[in-house]
Amino acid sequence: MTRIDAREIPPVQRHDKIHExxxxxxxxxxxxxxxxxxxxxxxxxxxxxxxxxxxxxxxVEQRAPEEFVAKFPKK
Known part of the structure; x- marks a missing residue:
């Protein structure tokens, strides 16, 4: 399983890193x-x-007010 904490990535870079x-x-x-x-x-x-x-x-599951965990499966 690959896990990314997007909160640690500058917003402008988030989608690119996630797509990669x-x-x-x-x-x-x-x-x-x-x-x-x-x-x-x-x-x-x-x-x-x-x-x-x-x-x-x-x-997607909300675990805290500012913590959402989302699972993006690949076919």
Missing amino acids: AFHDLESGETLTIVNDHEPKPLFYEMQAEIDAFDADNYE
Whole structure:
């Protein structure tokens, strides 16, 4: 499992780093992202642009007021 704490990445670099990490996954693996907000814009971006993103199995859980854990599975 690949895990990124996006809270540690400057906002302007977050999506690029996440896309790179997702690209490096093997089919069937999942990228887990910890973020300070629900990553809906990222979900919609990946759903629209990345065929290998398994949007049907995307999950997000709010664990604290500024801690969201999202799972982006790869087909």
